[in-house]
Amino acid sequence: MPTKRDTMNGNDGKAEMEGWLHKQGDRYKTWNKRWFVLRGPNLFYFKSPKDLRVKGIINLVGYNVIADETIHSGKYCFKMQHDTERTFYFYTNSEKALKSWMRALMKVNISRNYAEPVLSSSSIATVSLETARRMRPRPPSIIMESNNDENASHTTHEDRHPMRNI
CATH class of the missing domain: 2.30.29.30 (Pleckstrin-homology domain (PH domain)/Phosphotyrosine-binding domain (PTB))
Incomplete structure (x- = not known):
């Protein structure tokens, strides 16, 4: 031993x-x-x-x-x-x-082995990390978009675009 x-x-x-x-x-x-x-x-x-x-x-x-x-x-x-x-x-x-x-x-x-690729079981299409890093501002998440679609009839224009009032 x-x-x-x-x-x-x-x-x-x-x-x-x-x-x-x-x-x-x-x-x-x-x-x-x-x-x-x-x-x-x-x-x-x-x-x-x-x-x-x-x-x-x-x-x-x-x-x-x-x-x-x-x-x-x-x-x-x-x-x-x-x-x-x-x-x-x-x-x-x-x-x-x-x-x-x-x-x-x-x-x-x-712990993650950084030599191995990260795999996902999600069927939602994504962009590459390189493409995402080049995007400014960051794209909204799918969850945010779906929530906005569902709640669009319940919010005012100012609620959806708060920065326009400043």
């Missing part, structure tokens, strides 16, 4: 989050207190914060983070589920720690 330095030095900057969590073991289902370090898409864990040897690494890509109070009675619990990988179970001793860990872990999978 690689050491903490070997594994984590490749990433610039600090960890997004680190701290104690209890993790359920895979084989014997016992609860083990571990020091976790979240860096990029990886969750590293150690026996203690001073330990140089990585106990394990969880690549978080594709995992869903779900609060689940039924995992361990009286504790603040969550699990990380994946469609094809092992499910991991965790608990903390405080609601604040639970929320902080869940928020940090969820952010891993909602």
Whole structure:
């Protein structure tokens, strides 16, 4: 198993989050207190914060983070589920720690890969970003136009063109 330095030095900057969590073991289902370090898409864990040897690494890509109070009675619990990988179970001793860990872990999978194009399921035609940047003033949104059409009979000329009265 690689050491903490070997594994984590490749990433610039600090960890997004680190701290104690209890993790359920895979084989014997016992609860083990571990020091976790979240860096990029990886969750590293150690026996203690001073330990140089990585106990394990969880690549978080594709995992869903779900609060689940039924995992361990009286504790603040969550699990990380994946469609094809092992499910991991965790608990903390405080609601604040639970929320902080869940928020940090969820952010891993909602960050955008800027090398990939943004796709939309909308059927409304749009202009390219380059064209939109050249347009001055910005075009009105479709929502604004449809609202104006529906409300045209309920507004006065001054309401529709407030700048003309100045």
